[in-house]
Amino acid sequence: xxxxxxxxxxxxxxxxxxxxxxxxxxxxxxxxxxxxxxxxxxxxxxxxxxxxxxxxxxxxxxxxxxxxxxxxxxxxxxxxxxxxxxxxxxxxxxxxxxxxxxxxxxxxxxxxxxxxxxxxxxxxxxxxxxxxxxxxxxxxxxxxxxxxxxxxxxxxxxxxxxxxxxxxxxxxxxxxxxxxxxxxxxxxxxxxxxxxxxxxxxxxxxxxxxxxxxxxxxxxxxxxxxxxxxxxxxxxxxxxxxxxxxxxxxxxxxxxxxxxxxxxxxxxxxxxxxxxxxxxxxxxxxxxxxxxxxxxxxxxxxxxxxxxxxxxxxxxxxxxxxxxxxxxxxxxxxxxxxxxxxxxxxxxxxxxxxxxxxxxxxxxxxxxxxxxxxxxxxxxxxxxxxxxxxxxxxxxxxxxxxxxxxxxxxxxxxxxxxxxxxxxxxxxxxx
Amino acid sequence: xxxxxxxxxxxxxxxxxxxxxxxxxxxxxxxxxxxxxxxxxxxxxxxxxxxxxxxxxxxxxxxxxxxxxxxxxxxxxxxxxxxxxxxxxxxxxxxxxxxxxxxxxxxxxxxxxxxxxxxxxxxxxxxxxxxxxxxxxxxxxxxxxxxxxxxxxxxxxxxxxxxxxxxxxxxxxxxxxxxxxxxxxxxxxxxxxxxxxxxxxxxxxxxxxxxxxxxxxxxxxxxxxxxxxxxxxxxxxxxxxxxxxxxxxxxxxxxxxxxxxxxxxxxxxxxxxxxxxxxxxxxxxxxxxxxxxxxxxxxxxxxxxxxxxxxxxxxxxxxxxxxxxxxxxxxxxxxxxxxxxxxxxxxxxxxxxxxxxxxxxxxxxxxxxxxxxxxxxxxxxxxxxxxxxxxxxxxxxxxxxxxxxxxxxxxxxxxxxxxxxxxxxxxxxxx
Numbered sequence: 001x002x003x004x005x006x007x008x009x010x011x012x013x014x015x016x017x018x019x020x021x022x023x024x025x026x027x028x029x030x031x032x033x034x035x036x037x038x039x040x041x042x043x044x045x046x047x048x049x050x051x052x053x054x055x056x057x058x059x060x061x062x063x064x065x066x067x068x069x070x071x072x073x074x075x076x077x078x079x080x081x082x083x084x085x086x087x088x089x090x091x092x093x094x095x096x097x098x099x100x101x102x103x104x105x106x107x108x109x110x111x112x113x114x115x116x117x118x119x120x121x122x123x124x125x126x127x128x129x130x131x132x133x134x135x136x137x138x139x140x141x142x143x144x145x146x147x148x149x150x151x152x153x154x155x156x157x158x159x160x161x162x163x164x165x166x167x168x169x170x171x172x173x174x175x176x177x178x179x180x181x182x183x184x185x186x187x188x189x190x191x192x193x194x195x196x197x198x199x200x201x202x203x204x205x206x207x208x209x210x211x212x213x214x215x216x217x218x219x220x221x222x223x224x225x226x227x228x229x230x231x232x233x234x235x236x237x238x239x240x241x242x243x244x245x246x247x248x249x250x251x252x253x254x255x256x257x258x259x260x261x262x263x264x265x266x267x268x269x270x271x272x273x274x275x276x277x278x279x280x281x282x283x284x285x286x287x288x289x290x291x292x293x294x295x296x297x298x299x300x301x302x303x304x305x306x307x308x309x310x311x312x313x314x315x316x317x318x319x320x321x322x323x324x325x326x327x328x329x330x331x332x333x334x335x336x337x338x339x340x341x342x343x344x345x346x347x348x349x350x351x352x353x354x355x356x357x358x359x360x361x362x363x364x365x366x367x368x369x370x371x372x373x374x375x376x377x378x379x380x381x382x383x384x385x386x387x388x389x390x391x392x393x394x395x396x397x398x399x400x401x402x403x404x405x406x407x408x409x410x411x412x413x414x415x416x417x418x419x420x421x422x423x424x425x426x427x428x429x430x431x
Numbered sequence: 432x433x434x435x436x437x438x439x440x441x442x443x444x445x446x447x448x449x450x451x452x453x454x455x456x457x458x459x460x461x462x463x464x465x466x467x468x469x470x471x472x473x474x475x476x477x478x479x480x481x482x483x484x485x486x487x488x489x490x491x492x493x494x495x496x497x498x499x500x501x502x503x504x505x506x507x508x509x510x511x512x513x514x515x516x517x518x519x520x521x522x523x524x525x526x527x528x529x530x531x532x533x534x535x536x537x538x539x540x541x542x543x544x545x546x547x548x549x550x551x552x553x554x555x556x557x558x559x560x561x562x563x564x565x566x567x568x569x570x571x572x573x574x575x576x577x578x579x580x581x582x583x584x585x586x587x588x589x590x591x592x593x594x595x596x597x598x599x600x601x602x603x604x605x606x607x608x609x610x611x612x613x614x615x616x617x618x619x620x621x622x623x624x625x626x627x628x629x630x631x632x633x634x635x636x637x638x639x640x641x642x643x644x645x646x647x648x649x650x651x652x653x654x655x656x657x658x659x660x661x662x663x664x665x666x667x668x669x670x671x672x673x674x675x676x677x678x679x680x681x682x683x684x685x686x687x688x689x690x691x692x693x694x695x696x697x698x699x700x701x702x703x704x705x706x707x708x709x710x711x712x713x714x715x716x717x718x719x720x721x722x723x724x725x726x727x728x729x730x731x732x733x734x735x736x737x738x739x740x741x742x743x744x745x746x747x748x749x750x751x752x753x754x755x756x757x758x759x760x761x762x763x764x765x766x767x768x769x770x771x772x773x774x775x776x777x778x779x780x781x782x783x784x785x786x787x788x789x790x791x792x793x794x795x796x797x798x799x800x801x802x803x804x805x806x807x808x809x810x811x812x813x814x815x816x817x818x819x820x821x822x823x824x825x826x827x828x829x830x831x832x833x834x835x836x837x838x839x840x841x842x843x844x845x846x847x848x849x850x851x852x853x854x855x856x857x858x859x860x861x862x
Contacts (some may be wrong), residue, residue, distance in 0.1 A: 004859075020724070024582060032582070033586075034766075035581050036581075064669065132579065133446050137725075138725040138726060138728060139728070140571060140574075140575040140578070140579035140728070140730075143571075143574055143575070143578050143579055144571040144575075145575070147571070147574050147746055147749075147750045148563065148571035148574055148742075148743065148746045149571070149742070149746065150745075150746050150749045150750070151455060151463070151464075151741070151742050151744075151745030151746045151748075151749060152742055245529045276690070276731065277672070279710060286729075289551055291742065293451070293455070293738045293739065293741055293742035294568075294569040294732065294733070294738070294739050294742035294743075295569060295732070295733040295736075295738065295739055296732065296733065297569060297570070297571070297730075297731065297732040298717075298729070298730075298731040298732070299571075299728075299729075299730055299731075300707065300724065300727040300728065300729040300730075300731070301726070301727065301728040301729070302725070302727060305726075307724045307725070307726065308724065308725050308726055310582070310723035310724055311579075311580070311582050311583055311722065311725035312579065312725075313582075314581075314724070315579045315580065315581050316584045317582075318578075318581045318582060319578045319581070321760075322763065325761070326759050326760060326761045326762065326763065327759070327760035327761055328754075328757050328758070328759050328760075329757060329758035329759075329760070330758060331757065332753065332757065335465075339543030357791070
């Protein structure tokens with residue numbers, strides 16, 4: 001039975017987040033009604049199997065294994081998609097929008113790859129598409145861009161937006177663990193998946209950055225155009241050198257206005273002590289935004305996990321319910337300028353940190369400095385420690401002033417090729 | 432001339448914030464139209480005198496000194512009030528709402544004292560009342576409560592929300608300045624008013640807390656019911672002891688759910704190192720929120736100044752314009768439960784920091800400890816430094832475990848009355 005003051009909800013997916021959303025909808029119904037002026041009714045839940053044991057017991061008559069029981073039912077007004085993955089989730093969302101259903105999703109993969117197209121489709125169909133939970137549960141980000149910062153030209157977004165890598169880097173920094181040991185610890189605590197490659201490789205952060213940059217700069221930023229480098233190249237010793245130089249190492253998602261183009265990249269960065277992002281610890285997330293009027297804003301939260309993500313999903317549902325109750329006649333249509341290009345990484349101006357293992361003999365440093373000079377890369381600081389290996393090799397660390405990334409890469413290659421250089425053991429950027 | 436796609440704006444006040452708002456409206460018209468779908472037209476500006484010299488030149492034909500030219504003009508759809516002060520601002524807002532005009536205001540005094548009544552009036556008149564800029568320009572706070580955190584039961588709000596006192600405390604901590612010298616420095620830099628008593632006395636923070644607590648807890652929290660204590664009782668030496676114990680000293684605006692009542696208080700607090708609010712520096716503002724689903728969220732920004740505040744005002748205007756363009760038929764009606772009481776300070780359970788100047792002779796500490804014991808206040812840590820005065824007095828610092836504030840106050844009085852105690856030089860709470 002659909003009463004005029006009710007919102008009929010079809011939920012896709014009943015995992016960690018889905019269970020929390022279902023729990024809130026079924027067990028906090030009165031307080032949700034008070035806040036939105038509407039009755040949020042969980043009408044149907046699509047699951048893969050009815051017989052999986054779950055943390056939260058949904059009444060069996062609400063469950064279905066047939067997508068059509070949600071997508072093809074005209075009484076369902078909003079589809080909440082928490083299944084994740086690209087397909088069939090994307091097709092479900094498109095089908096829901098075309099059937100004039102509103103959509104709330106936490107799917108970063110789909111929103112990163114297909115967000116602009118789906119948002120434009122929602123505009124055509126005059127329905128709402130909400131996706132606060134896709135970027136970082138618990139951080140009020142999309143609504144901040146949509147409302148609070150709308151008077152601004154956004155200049156820069158820098159974010160610690162992947163809790164797994166931030167936890168892993170933190171353990172490497174604090175305990176000197178190697179990457180594998182830190183990842184194993186994260187897995188044991190439930191902070192990393194069995195296959196952590198999406199997090200460790202930077203892809204999760206790149207999806208979230210593509211969404212943030214698209215909204216923040218009104219551009220179509222596909223994750224394929226985000227330069228993405230994971231934390232595989234960071235070693236425990238790099239945290240020691242970084243601290244000596246006044247930095248922490250973070251996996252940063254970074255986007256900035258660069259003339260008529262934008263930069264969008266994900267890679268490990270040496271962040272100076274005193275910068276608010278240097279202090280983001282454990283599996284927390286933080287997004288730092290610079291706007292021309294507002295100056296600097298920092299938004300920080302837990303970023304992941306069932307409850308913070310459910311908070312964003314149910315927040316979106318309440319906003320949708322309130323907008324339906326207010327009889328909104330036409331919907332926000334997002335626009336994305338297809339002509340805004342992403343600067344290729346080779347053209348980005350960046351600072352770099354090199355750690356090389358060199359033969360401990362005269363003339364080595366002169367040869368290295370000559371390469372920097374010839375590539376037009378000037379040096380900001382250098383550390384050479386005493387020889388520490390039986391084979392007489394030593395570590396030599398350099399940070400540079402800003403230079404085109406292509407020149408930094410060329411320098412790296414040429415130094416690695418020098419006779420007296422055993423290897424370039426680390427190559428990271430510096431904020 | 433009013434075209435269907437335009438929003439006619441009457442601006443009251445052309446000071447620091449008003450000039451920035453007028454500048455943005457007049458000089459960024461195209462980008463604002465692109466973002467809201469409407470033409471934001473600055474139709475009239477109420478000033479006290481046409482002949483004041485101003486940072487930003489508004490066309491003279493837009494200026495008026497007659498409030499009726501805005502409030503009595505049916506073509507004006509929205510009144511932006513940036514005059515400040517309680518009256519006539521409150522009357523202007525009431526009159527505007529009764530004339531079915533939307534309102535955007537940055538007036539914390541009026542919103543703190545009359546916010547619930549004005550918001551309910553706006554609901555009756557079916558117009559919008561926006562006040563993001565009243566709490567802390569640049570921090571996306573009201574919309575965070577209205578949308579992003581709406582699925583949560585808010586448990587706690589703790590905020591460094593007055594830039595002047597945070598700057599002053601920071602200078603006292605870093606340089607050992609006394610309060611007067613630090614205030615003079617803040618005045619010289621434009622961070623404090625000629626009469627800084629609203630900031631130093633904690634009243635500005637109490638207004639902002641009253642607004643935040645009203646929205647966050649759905650209660651009618653009048654600033655008179657917020658226990659308010661300024662930073663006058665903090666001395667430079669307290670920062671040294673606090674750091675030794677692992678704390679910074681901040682003026683905190685604090686509200687929390689306490690059973691069916693709420694706590695709402697403003698006073699200096701020892702905040703432990705590692706808490707995100709301990710690291711808020713200079714004239715920055717930060718608001719820390721705990722919700723039952725989302726966990727912990729931190730929002731940080733510049734908090735004051737013409738540009739960040741204008742960012743919030745114009746953000747509100749864009750949201751209003753977009754809502755008009757979307758033909759919203761009925762408006763959000765805020766509700767405030769008049770039955771939610773504020774816990775009297777005497778009943779609040781708090782921890783305290785005492786610094787006493789005591790005679791350096793046997794039996795003094797025993798007498799002090801006896802008082803603590805008799806009042807049921809247990810001690811968490813104690814520091815006694817060697818005698819440092821010619822008169823043989825010494826400083827004795829104690830922090831306590833949680834106890835009712837009445838017991839802490841009683842303890843303070845009794846200790847101050849002991850023969851061997853010269854004075855209780857500082858009495859602060861501990862987070």
